[in-house]
Amino acid sequence: MTAAFLHHGGRLAEAAARFGGAPGDWLDLSTGLNPVSWPLDRAPPCDWSALPDPGALAALEHAAGRSFGADPAVVCAVPGSETALRLLGLLLGAPGRALVPAYRTHAEAFATSRPIAFGETPARAETVVLANPNNPDGALRSSAEILDWSTRIAGAGGWLVVDEAFADCHPEASVAAQAGVRPELIVLRSFGKFFGLAGLRLGFLLGPPPLLARVRALVGSWPVHAGALAIGRAAYADAAWIAATRAELPRRAAALDAVLRRHGLMPQGACPLFRYVTGCDAAGLFERLAAARILTRPFSERPDALRLGVPAASAALARLDRALAHGAGDG
Amino acid sequence: MTAAFLHHGGRLAEAAARFGGAPGDWLDLSTGLNPVSWPLDRAPPCDWSALPDPGALAALEHAAGRSFGADPAVVCAVPGSETALRLLGLLLGAPGRALVPAYRTHAEAFATSRPIAFGETPARAETVVLANPNNPDGALRSSAEILDWSTRIAGAGGWLVVDEAFADCHPEASVAAQAGVRPELIVLRSFGKFFGLAGLRLGFLLGPPPLLARVRALVGSWPVHAGALAIGRAAYADAAWIAATRAELPRRAAALDAVLRRHGLMPQGACPLFRYVTGCDAAGLFERLAAARILTRPFSERPDALRLGVPAASAALARLDRALAHGAGDG
Numbered sequence: 302m303t304a305a306f307l308h309h310g311g312r313l314a315e316a317a318a319r320f321g322g323a324p325g326d327w328l329d330l331s332t333g334l335n336p337v338s339w340p341l342d343r344a345p346p347c348d349w350s351a352l353p354d355p356g357a358l359a360a361l362e363h364a365a366g367r368s369f370g371a372d373p374a375v376v377c378a379v380p381g382s383e384t385a386l387r388l389l390g391l392l393l394g395a396p397g398r399a400l401v402p403a404y405r406t407h408a409e410a411f412a413t414s415r416p417i418a419f420g421e422t423p424a425r426a427e428t429v430v431l432a433n434p435n436n437p438d439g440a441l442r443s444s445a446e447i448l449d450w451s452t453r454i455a456g457a458g459g460w461l462v463v464d465e466a467f468a469d470c471h472p473e474a475s476v477a478a479q480a481g482v483r484p485e486l487i488v489l490r491s492f493g494k495f496f497g498l499a500g501l502r503l504g505f506l507l508g509p510p511p512l513l514a515r516v517r518a519l520v521g522s523w524p525v526h527a528g529a530l531a532i533g534r535a536a537y538a539d540a541a542w543i544a545a546t547r548a549e550l551p552r553r554a555a556a557l558d559a560v561l562r563r564h565g566l567m568p569q570g571a572c573p574l575f576r577y578v579t580g581c582d583a584a585g586l587f588e589r590l591a592a593a594r595i596l597t598r599p600f601s602e603r604p605d606a607l608r609l610g611v612p613a614a615s616a617a618l619a620r621l622d623r624a625l626a627h628g629a630g631d632g
Numbered sequence: 633m634t635a636a637f638l639h640h641g642g643r644l645a646e647a648a649a650r651f652g653g654a655p656g657d658w659l660d661l662s663t664g665l666n667p668v669s670w671p672l673d674r675a676p677p678c679d680w681s682a683l684p685d686p687g688a689l690a691a692l693e694h695a696a697g698r699s700f701g702a703d704p705a706v707v708c709a710v711p712g713s714e715t716a717l718r719l720l721g722l723l724l725g726a727p728g729r730a731l732v733p734a735y736r737t738h739a740e741a742f743a744t745s746r747p748i749a750f751g752e753t754p755a756r757a758e759t760v761v762l763a764n765p766n767n768p769d770g771a772l773r774s775s776a777e778i779l780d781w782s783t784r785i786a787g788a789g790g791w792l793v794v795d796e797a798f799a800d801c802h803p804e805a806s807v808a809a810q811a812g813v814r815p816e817l818i819v820l821r822s823f824g825k826f827f828g829l830a831g832l833r834l835g836f837l838l839g840p841p842p843l844l845a846r847v848r849a850l851v852g853s854w855p856v857h858a859g860a861l862a863i864g865r866a867a868y869a870d871a872a873w874i875a876a877t878r879a880e881l882p883r884r885a886a887a888l889d890a891v892l893r894r895h896g897l898m899p900q901g902a903c904p905l906f907r908y909v910t911g912c913d914a915a916g917l918f919e920r921l922a923a924a925r926i927l928t929r930p931f932s933e934r935p936d937a938l939r940l941g942v943p944a945a946s947a948a949l950a951r952l953d954r955a956l957a958h959g960a961g962d963g
Contacts, residue, residue: 520715
């Protein structure tokens with residue numbers, strides 16, 4: 302297993318180069334992206350020639366804020382929530398704290414970062430980063446638990462950054478409505494995962510107005526491209542698609558769980574876009590699935606854990622089922 | 633004249649709201665964007681669903697570096713050169729210095745910034761930002777002059793940032809080949825102006841490896857979107873289109889110059905994407921052209937100066953000619 306697969310998901314070209322086949326032959330279960338994307342033909346045509354219009358940016362932020370249940374005035378579009386995390390590491394200055402396990406950028410975005418347990422009150426001003434639901438283990442915390450923690454972190458002079466990149470299926474657990482209300486709470490949202498359009502690089506930072514002003518000054522007058530404006534605005538306004546997808550994703554995740562359990566694997570997590578399996582020989586399982594051209598997500602610090610994206614099509618699930626049953630060579 | 637038009641060009645929706653008509657009725661001469669865009673049908677199809685591939689990012693940076701005459705290893709793609717300027721203001725720390733007149737972000741990107749004359753040696757470590765050709769006045773400096781200045785700025789412990797956003801027509805004046813060689817020289821390039829695709833938000837930062845590593849860490853694993861990767865790579869590799877456009881743009885600029893001179897205006901500047909007119913009643917001229925649904929670019933600090941983009945079509949030039957001859961009402 303090469304280092305590339307331990308860093309981020311979605312490295313199909315490298316997988317094909319390492320294990321064979323063309324990238325198109327592979328079933329990519331290495332990410333938490335919805336494989337059934339929002340239909341692009343519902344978006345208006347995109348004008349790449351002009352500078353993005355400030356009114357279109359405001360309209361995108363408004364549609365996104367409504368979808369998040371947040372005040373649109375505290376929503377700032379950014380070129381990907383991963384980039385926003387890194388900007389925050391620089392802007393906030395304070396040392397970082399991140400859960401274990403966590404999305405790797407939660408620690409990387411800070412010059413120094415130490416682990417923290419959920420709910421632990423920091424002794425000093427630090428920037429705590431939490432994903433809800435968490436990535437990779439899918440742990441879901443209630444908004445009440447998170448807001449209680451936020452109060453205690455703020456009491457120590459610190460910030461809480463809640464990365465809600467995978468929260469679209471859990472509106473009840475979101476704290477987006479408190480963004481701009483609590484002066485030390487920052488919420489990040491991601492467009493690409495739930496809508497299955499990660500190539501767009503569109504995210505949002507929600508927070509108190511003084512911080513938002515600094516972020517806007519840093520990303521400048523045209524923070525996102527014309528395609529993100531056109532597609533993002535239409536997708537966030539598509540309440541019917543959002544509702545149908547919120548209903549469908551848990552059904553797909555349940556079907557994956559049944560397959561994993563049949564092969565003695567114990568799936569964890571509340572997020573219907575991925576499942577976390579622990580207590581397995583992750584390197585062996587990764588290689589066995591890779592031999593069947595199925596890419597999954599291993600972790601350098603957890604040799605017993607593997608994350609699997611949730612397939613949409615029954616054919617993809619059956620292919621995973623066969624690969625788990627018989628090992629390499631028949632995927 | 634409202635403040636929006638003094639801030640940046642390209643505010644057609646606001647122009648229509650203020651002066652009437654639909655945005656589509658307007659002739660936009662408020663930017664320095666090539667109105668004849670690189671043909672998008674020459675780009676491969678874009679996959680918005682997957683995370684952008686690291687190999688595609690490397691290929692884009694390679695194609696861009698070759699086009700700039702620079703070492704591709706020192707080329708870092710960024711989500712717009714305007715955003716890169718703002719990141720530099722934060723990363724470099726030193727106070728800023730900018731020419732007068734200059735692109736407004738050259739001063740705004742820094743917590744403090746003072747004017748500087750071209751060639752003036754700073755007394756201490758500062759970050760000097762220069763556009764070549766300069767925006768808005770179109771002044772073009774030779775690479776020898778710029779490298780001489782770079783040596784003296786570096787001698788004071790400072791940085792020189794050369795914003796080559798409009799340099800595609802002047803390869804002989806570019807200092808991109810020295811990026812990565814001189815440790816205190818940074819070069820910015822912009823995709824959207826010459827290729828007429830500003831909605832893509834694609835730029836490049838070229839500089840010494842230690843700084844590049846910090847910029848890459850800040851923008852993260854997916855600095856630009858899938859459309860920028862597909863379109864940017866194909867466009868920079870399209871040597872025939874680039875050569876034809878380098879030949880055509882000066883012809884269009886000469887045609888605009890003839891019209892301006894016929895109406896007693898004295899166009900300045902070497903950049904064939906825009907012209908700078910001084911010694912005029914800019915507010916009056918702006919309003920008169922706006923009444924004919926032609927948007928130009930005024931400047932709050934220079935009430936005697938107006939910038940005009942270079943039209944491509946003879947009909948657009950004839951419309952400008954009529955508006956200059958007869959004033960409002962017949963545009």
